[in-house]
Amino acid sequence: MIPMWRLTLRNTLARRARLALTLIAVVLGVTFVTGSLILTDTSQRLLDEQFRTSTAGVDLTVRDAAAFDSAMGVEVERDPLPATLVDRIRAVPGVAAARPVVRGQGLLSADGKTIVPPGASLLASWEPAPVGAFTLRAGDPPAADDELVVDADTARRHHIELGDTVTVRAEQTESLRVVGLAGFGDGPGLPNSTVGLVTLPTAQHLLKLGGDVSEVAVVAADGTDVQRLRDRVEAAIGSGYAVSAGQDIAASSAAAAKTQVDHLQLMLFALAAAALLVGALLIANTFSIVITQRTRELAVLRAAGATGAQVLWSVLGEALLVGFTASVAGIGLGVATAAGLRDLAGAFGITLPDGGLVVAPRTMIVAFAVGVGVTVFSAIGPARRAASVAPVEAMRRSAAASAPGGRVRTITGWGMTGIGASSLVAVLAGSGSLALVGAAALAAIAGLALLGPALTPRLARLIGRPLDATGIPGRLARESAARTPRRTAATALALALGLALISFMTVLATSIKDSIQRSYTEVITADYVIESARNEMLGGLSHHVHHHVGELPEVAVASRLRYGHWKDGAHTNALTAVDPVTLPRVTSLRMAAGDLNAISGGGVVLAERAARERHLALGDSLPMTFSRTGTQRLPVVGLLRDRDAQALSTDYIISLDTYSRNYRENMDASVFVKVADGVSDAAAKKAITAKLADHPTAQLRDQAAAVAGRTMSIDQILGLVSVLLMLTILIALMGITNTLALSIIERTREIGLLRAVGMTRGQLRWMIRGEAVLIAVLAIVVGVGLGIAFAAGTVSALGSTAELALVVPAGRLVLVVAVATLAGLLAGMLPARRAAKLDVLTAIATS
Known part of the structure; x- marks a missing residue:
């Protein structure tokens, strides 16, 4: 008997065409992981080198x-x-x-x-x-x-x-x-x-x-x-000064600059995990179909003396070869992809340092572990099924259809789905958190994966009813998807996950943007807002702008805002500094308690939500640690409605005088401008624009432009995530193509008989494409539904920290549905062409 390892290699090579799309899916997933690691490692190394260079000759x-060096990625x-x-x-x-x-x-x-x-x-x-x-x-x-x-x-x-x-x-x-x-x-x-x-x-x-x-x-x-010298310098100059080693300064500055890179790394890894999950579903589905098609061959091996363990390791060996090959290719593509990811991030406003790429040994290890691990793990289920079938039973088993799933699997699926649904309902009712939303999503996805084979026949026949209008090819497409529920469910779920993520991000981003817009336009009554064109976190607007614009006869009032960071124990919070005299003239703030003017004495106004969380009331004091002056206890002098605080961007409001005592920064974030009575908008705009000529970074904005500036980062993140999520959609579409292509092999005789009784090549192509579209529509229904449902849960959970309302962008979601449907149609083109080219007599003669 041929050694099993040789047989494994021979089988893998003989079925390389069937495994090709699976290989590509793993390659794409590994490429994403490798590119993400290389990009973040490179950015972090370049930042380290940059700051080491800046202090290289300084001891x-x-x-x-x-009191602290940096906050939210910004050095004080x-x-x-x-x-x-x-x-x-x-x-x-x-x-x-x-x-x-x-x-x-x-x-x-x-x-x-x-x-x-x-x-x-x-x-x-x-x-x-x-x-x-x-x-x-x-x-x-x-x-x-x-x-x-x-x-x-x-x-x-x-x-x-x-x-x-x-x-x-x-x-x-x-x-x-x-x-x-x-x-x-x-x-x-x-x-x-x-x-x-x-x-x-x-x-x-x-x-x-x-x-x-x-x-x-x-x-x-x-x-x-150097350490002894540091002690001597500290003794010589006394307290009030910080004496730091040059390398410590470099490390601290690099750590602050890496905050954005860390956030990007987290996002990329989350998207890579999604791509790999979709790829894992494709791998498991492909191996399951291939194993089903090889039941007679495996039975012969068992009859010839191969044990169940040998069959198991033979199948896992094929998965190992696919995973290893895909990992090698994925690492190579990942190096090229890292530069592309850097350019892509730059196109969406996330600027990363430019320089030579870093390929660390850890990256290689992780890439191989991911590629091989996901492939082998995904093939375990099909391999165990292949090894557990008795030879005689395998000889008699039909490969034409798959069972809808066992009773235990169905009961477990209903239980998991019920847990996910009930948890989501609890969140929507206002008694949940983001952690509960995440747990509900995982439970629901796991439940749907288990329930898929049981639900798919009914869903496929229901959703596929419109195909009946196309005649016999449409009805056959519907029945074909329904009679192989396992593969149809797995293929549809892979695409549904990608669509769920895109729908989730779209609905959530739209809801947040709508909330920002509504709170801003409701509270800010200024005619114009002057802000930095660069949208810096702490402002970036020269303090001269306020004085110059405020002196114009066309301007009734100019009121400025500043932002700052303060330490709240181990956490960092932001605050807003305002002029309590002029701010009411450009806003319609509503106090829940206290008086805004009271902050002139050095107090702080809190958003109602922040006060509730801290159990603070008027007259209490809030300890706030500032980098310049250390911990100060500011009396709570007022409570501001949450929506009004959201319009001012933070939950903590202090006066500009209090700000100047505790901060060195001398940059404004915004200047709200109210036009004088009797002055036209055109005249006021012309005068203000002329005054800003000496301040190139200052930009005059109306309310719509000001809101767009505040939501720009959301648009950038949504755009970047949507582009990267297309990778998961691409992998899922490969799953549709792969599933249909493999089904053509096992349905060769059926296709031959259909052609023999009069079905034309065009009708056959439409039948295959119709099945692809049906799988895509099934995925759309599940995916978009999940995305909207869990976006609603997330909005509800976030409602405890900010006033949010669910907004479903129908236009964008319709576009997602249209693109997914068209993609499903395209995914069925290659299998349809292959089926149409089959020779009728040869197909009928196939056993």
């Missing part, structure tokens, strides 16, 4: 002390240091050099056009090596007050050459002459940023620091222990 950095701004501190540090034994450093924001303008990068517009004092991270690529360092060095990347992109005049806009605006071009480490500049380097006095002048500096970079003398 210690002295900055103003802060610290107070400047007195220039006298530099001499005190230089006098410490073991200090080889102590260089004052000034750093801030400064926009560059060349040829009359302001350069607004996606990232930072850095203005800094020039520091030579080893302190400075920038190195000259051309020209000279700045030596005079009117000289400027620009990063080489910005110079290339905007055609800036040595000798050109560039305008720098910071707290002061000056025109400087470009004397040099600089690079950052091995690169031509900082990613997605502009860099302007000037002399120390020029930087202090442009940023209005007087003689103060941002930080002091300390270089230890040769042979000096």
Whole structure:
């Protein structure tokens, strides 16, 4: 007898066409996982290198002390240091050099056009090596007050050459002459940023620091222990300052910058898991069909002496070969995909550092574990069924139909579905959480997977009734899907999962956007809003904008908002700072208790929900930890209606005066503008726009544009997720094609007989395509239904933290349904063509 491993290899190669689509599905899943790992590893390594480069020659950095370094991925701004501190540090034994450093924001303008990068517009004092991270690529360092060095990347992109005049806009605006071009480490500049380097006095002048500096970079003398030097410096300058090792600064800055990468990694892994789950259903279905078609062959093996265990391992061996081959191909494609994912994320507003890709050994291990593991695990069920059948029973078994499922399976399926449905009802009734929604979704999906074979015959005949209008081919398509319930259910469920995810994301995103729009337009009564075109998290709008616009005779009132972060134990929360005098004139805020004006005395207004969660009432105090001043206990002076707080973007409202005492940041987030009586909108808009000419990043928006700016990130995430979810749809459509293609093999005699009694090739093609469309429609009904149901549950669960109402975007969902139906039709084209090409006499003679 041929050794089983040789037989396994021979069977795999002999049936490579049948396993081809399964192989492709695994390849796509592994590609997604590999690309995600490579992308996130690369981004994290590049960020580490970037911040290590910025502190490479610095042993210690002295900055103003802060209670925490960063929050929500944003580093806190610290107070400047007195220039006298530099001499005190230089006098410490073991200090080889102590260089004052000034750093801030400064926009560059060349040829009359302001350069607004996606990232930072850095203005800094020039520091030579080893302190400075920038190195000259051309020209000279700045030596005079009117000289400027620009990063080489910005110079290339905007055609800036040595000798050109560039305008720098910071707290002061000056025109400087470009004397040099600089690079950052091995690169031509900082990613997605502009860099302007000037002399120390020029930087202090442009940023209005007087003689103060941002930080002091300390270089230890040769042979000096850095830790001991740090202790000596701390003792020499006293409390109120933070003395940190350069590598610690780099690690802290990189960790803050990696927050966005971490969120992207989580999203990519979730989508990769969805793709692999859909692929696993396809794998299990394919092996189940192939095993059914090979029952006679397996019976011969059993009769010849092969044990059940040998048959089991033979089938699993085929799965192992498929998984291994797919993993190798998936890793190769994953490397190419990583760059594509980076570009795709950039197209949807998620900017990642650019550089060489990192393929870590862990990535290879995970890719093989995923590819081989998912394939082998998915084949266990079919392999066990093949091994458990007695030879004689297998000889007599028909491969033409599959049973609808056992009683235990059906009962278990109803139980799981019932648990999922009841949990969802509990959430919709207001007594559930997001965790319960997730558990309900898992239970419902598991229940439907178990119930599929039992429900499919009835659903297929019901949903497929419209096919009867096409005549006999349509009725045969309906009956064909109904009489093989296991494979039809598995194929439809794979597509349903992808459609459920897309429907879920679409409904949830639309509901959130609608809630934001309704709360904003209901509360904000301003005629215009001025915001940064870059939509920075903390604002990015110069504080001069408020003063300049407020002085216009066309403007009745200009009221500004600021955002900040504060620590709440181990968590980080956001707050909004407002002017309690002018804000009521541009909003229609409704207080549930207290008075907004009371925040002028240093208090805080809470959203009703936040007060309920914290069990706080008027007169109580809320401990809030600020990076600049540490923990402060602010008295609760008012409670604001939740929807009104949502319009102001946070649950915690303080005054601008309280903000200035606790924050160093001096940037506004929004300026609400009310037009003066008797002034037309056109005249007001013209006057405001002219005033904003000196503030290139300031953008005048009406309410619709302001809402669009607030929901832009939702659109970006929805767009990115929808594009990536198309991978799961593609894999599921392969399942339809694969299922029908394999069914053609076992229905060869049936097809021959249909042709012999008069069915035309066209009718046969339509019968196969009709079956594909029926599977797709079955998936649409289940998938879209699940997506809407669990989006409703999620909206209900989120309603405990924000006022949300379910909004079902009928137009978008109709588009999803139309695309899925068309895709189902296309998925049946290849099997239909193959069936139509079968020779009638040969097909009839097939046993």
